[in-house]
Amino acid sequence: MAETDDARRAAALERLMTVGRQNSAVTVMFHSAIAAKQGLNATEGKTLDYLQRQGPLTAKDLAELTGLAPASVTGLVDRLEAKGFVRRVKHPTDKRRVLVEPNEAKLAELAGFFEDWTRDIVEVCAQFTTDELETVNRFLAVMTEQQRKATARLTD
């Protein structure tokens, strides 16, 4: 029954596209809702993402990552600092440089925002066996990498 198997797979793939696109759209909205709730614009949110993932970065690093002019980074960091999300720290060896350090407490507070969200997730996961969750994990990991590459391709 190769044909019905093929049909079933084709259906699964098509549905994956649909559901994946819906999920993407909702994810974007969720993110922007959270950012808005904290008075962060897109640039600021992206910057915090980078800092959270990579730890302290210099202004120059941030300029490259965000694609902003040096002068703009100064303003960006000023705003984030005023809101308490980061602080400027002198670079240990090169005093020209400024390290922008994320405020862990503030980010934890942000994580607190996710708390009931996390609880909901776990609850929803009750519908899935551990094996299934591992499949999902594997899938998400692969897709994330694929999408990361696609993004890089777009922005080069």
Added chain:
Amino acid sequence: MAETDDARRAAALERLMTVGRQNSAVTVMFHSAIAAKQGLNATEGKTLDYLQRQGPLTAKDLAELTGLAPASVTGLVDRLEAKGFVRRVKHPTDKRRVLVEPNEAKLAELAGFFEDWTRDIVEVCAQFTTDELETVNRFLAVMTEQQRKATARLTD
């Protein structure tokens, strides 16, 4: 061996959180990269999303959906029209109203943007059995709904 099962599940859940967050971050970046490539800002992108999903909408509808003032919607539609993504159409029965109609051709062109992306996805999916893909679909559908509710909770 209930304990090791518990441990395995806990590990799977924790990993899900991590990988899920990474995936979200990348998704957001991917979206904003696509939007930027087309010269669209966040508001314009969101508006096109609504139009694509719900079909033609009046300026008033858009004002409510986006949370913008009427005057701002005029400007928003002007910009989208100038870029060729939408057109204004007279409402059939109420001549005060303006229907904002998405340009299917232009959106298809946008879909073309996704073409090689889609190809990559399918390729990546070769690593998964059809059963696994169906599990993923089920998971994504559930998570999408959950996240949709969470977003609504944040923006009310």
Added chain:
DNA sequence: GCAAATATTTCGTTCGGTCGAACTAAAGAC
């Protein structure tokens, strides 16, 4: 040491996106 290079900030300017208020046109109420 001193000149050139590098990292960041300051300053003045510009621009896009939003707003409120006033205006126009059409629909609905009575």
Added chain:
DNA sequence: GTCTTTAGTTCGACCGAACGAAATATTTGC
């Protein structure tokens, strides 16, 4: 038929965020 309400646009103004150029501080190279 007038009066009120509703939909959308125009206009003038404002604000946040970005930029380039010049200034400052520090490091590197010779």
